[in-house]
Amino acid sequence: MVLCAVAVSAVAFGEIKIRCDYPGGNVKVVKIDEAGGVVSVAPDLRDTQGKWFHWNFTLSGAAGKTLHFQFPKNHYPYLTSLGPAISRDGGTTWRWLNADGKRHEPNNAFDYTFGADENETRFAVAIPYTQKEWDAASARWRGKEGVKFDVLCKSQSGKRDTELLRIPCRKGKAKWIFAFTARHHACEVTANPVMEGIIDEILSDSKEGGWIRDNADCVFIPFMDKDGVEDGDQGKNRNPHDHNRDYIEGRYTSVRAFKELLVRESVGKTIVFFDLHSPFVRGSTRSPQQDSVFTFASTNEQQNKHVDAFRKNWAEATKDGLLVYNGKFDQRAGKGQEARLEKARKSGLLTSRHWVESLPNCYSSICCEFGYSLCGGVYSRESGRGLGHSLLKAAVHTVTESAGK
Numbered sequence: 001m002v003l004c005a006v007a008v009s010a011v012a013f014g015e016i017k018i019r020c021d022y023p024g025g026n027v028k029v030v031k032i033d034e035a036g037g038v039v040s041v042a043p044d045l046r047d048t049q050g051k052w053f054h055w056n057f058t059l060s061g062a063a064g065k066t067l068h069f070q071f072p073k074n075h076y077p078y079l080t081s082l083g084p085a086i087s088r089d090g091g092t093t094w095r096w097l098n099a100d101g102k103r104h105e106p107n108n109a110f111d112y113t114f115g116a117d118e119n120e121t122r123f124a125v126a127i128p129y130t131q132k133e134w135d136a137a138s139a140r141w142r143g144k145e146g147v148k149f150d151v152l153c154k155s156q157s158g159k160r161d162t163e164l165l166r167i168p169c170r171k172g173k174a175k176w177i178f179a180f181t182a183r184h185h186a187c188e189v190t191a192n193p194v195m196e197g198i199i200d201e202i203l204s205d206s207k208e209g210g211w212i213r214d215n216a217d218c219v220f221i222p223f224m225d226k227d228g229v230e231d232g233d234q235g236k237n238r239n240p241h242d243h244n245r246d247y248i249e250g251r252y253t254s255v256r257a258f259k260e261l262l263v264r265e266s267v268g269k270t271i272v273f274f275d276l277h278s279p280f281v282r283g284s285t286r287s288p289q290q291d292s293v294f295t296f297a298s299t300n301e302q303q304n305k306h307v308d309a310f311r312k313n314w315a316e317a318t319k320d321g322l323l324v325y326n327g328k329f330d331q332r333a334g335k336g337q338e339a340r341l342e343k344a345r346k347s348g349l350l351t352s353r354h355w356v357e358s359l360p361n362c363y364s365s366i367c368c369e370f371g372y373s374l375c376g377g378v379y380s381r382e383s384g385r386g387l388g389h390s391l392l393k394a395a396v397h398t399v400t401e402s403a404g405k
C-alpha cells in the first residue's frame with residue numbers, strides 16, 4: 001500500500017476526508033472548500049512525464065451534501081466519456097456516473113450528491129483492477145485440471161511477486177504457444193477483465209477451449225508493472241521510459257523475465273501473442289477510437305495477413321456481445337508505421353508487440369486497446385470478460401483456418 005503523495009494533514013478539512021491509502025489509490029488534493037462545496041483534486045503523476053489521468057480516491061464526511069469535484073482546468077481530460085466510476089461498497093462493485101451510457105461533460109469536473117446515510121464513497125477514473133480482483137478470479141480457476149499458478153519474477157521493487165498463470169497443453173508437446181500480457185502501463189485497468197474472459201474460455205467446454213488445451217501452451221502475465229498497479233501509479237510515460245518501451249534496454253525485471261520465458265518456451269512452437277491495453281481516457285471527434293476496441297497492424301507483411309484474419313473472426317465473434325468490436329478503428333498497416341518503428345528503435349525504445357513480431361517463429365503479435373468506459377458498449381468487468389471470450393474464440397478460429405484443420 002502507498003500513502004497519498006500529499007501530506008495526510010492536507011487531505012482532511014472539517015468533516016470531509018479524502019484518502020487513497022489502498023491498492024491502486026492515487027490522488028493529489030489541491031483544495032477542499034467545504035463551505036462552497038468544491039473539492040479540487042488532480043492525478044498524482046509521480047514519475048510520469050507530461051500529463052496523464054489515473055486517479056482513485058475515497059471521500060468520507062459528506063453525507064447528504066452535494067459536492068462539485070474539479071480537476072485542473074488545463075484543457076486536458078481527466079474523466080472518461082461516462083464520467084467517473086463510483087463505488088459505495090469500498091471498491092467491490094462499481095457503476096459509471098452516467099450509467100445510461102450518455103456522454104458526460106465537461107471532461108474535468110462532475111457533481112455528486114451523497115445520500116443521507118452515504119458516509120464513504122470511492123471515486124476512480126475507471127473501474128479499478130488490482131491483485132485483489134485477480135485473486136478473486138483465480139479462486140474460480142484454482143483446482144481446475146492443468147492450471148498452474150507460477151511466478152514470473154520479483155517486481156521491480158523486489159517486494160512483490162509478478163504473477164504468471166500457466167495452462168499447459170494437456171496432450172504433451174504443444175505446437176503453439178499463446179502468450180497474453182496486461183498492464184505494461186499500470187493504469188490500464190480495462191485489460192484485465194478481458195484477460196479473465198480469455199482464461200475462462202480456455203477452461204470452458206467450448207470447442208475452441210478444447211482445441212487450445214490440446215494444441216497449445218498458454219501463459220498469462222496479468223500485471224507487467226506489478227508495483228505500479230498496486231501503488232496506483234500512472235505507469236504510462238515513466239521517466240526515462242515505461243515498461244512497454246523497454247524491450248531493448250530491459251531495465252524492468254518483468255520485461256527481462258518475459259523475454260527470456262518466451263524465447264525459452266517457444267522452441268519448436270509457433271507464437272501467438274496478445275498485449276492488452278487501455279487507450280486514452282476518452283474519445284473525441286478527432287479520436288473516436290478511444291471509445292472503442294481497436295487493434296494495431298503488424299509491420300511484418302506475412303504476420304499482418306494473420307492479424308487481418310483475426311480481426312475478421314473477432315468482429316464475427318463479438319456480434320452478439322455486450323461490447324462489440326467491428327474493426328472500424330483499427331490502426332491499419334502502412335501509414336508510416338515502419339518509419340516510426342525504426343525511429344523508436346534507433347532511440348533504444350521497442351514495444352512488446354514489436355519485439356515479439358521480430359521473433360522468427362511468430363505467427364501474430366497483436367496489441368489490443370479497450371476503451372475505459374465506452375468500449376463498443378458500456379464497459380463493466382462483466383462486459384470486458386465477454387470480449388475475452390470472443391477474442392480467444394477468434395484467435396483459435398484464425399490459427400485453425402490457416403493451419404487448414
Ligand SMILES: [Zn+2]
Binds near residue numbers: 188
Ligand atoms: Zn498502454
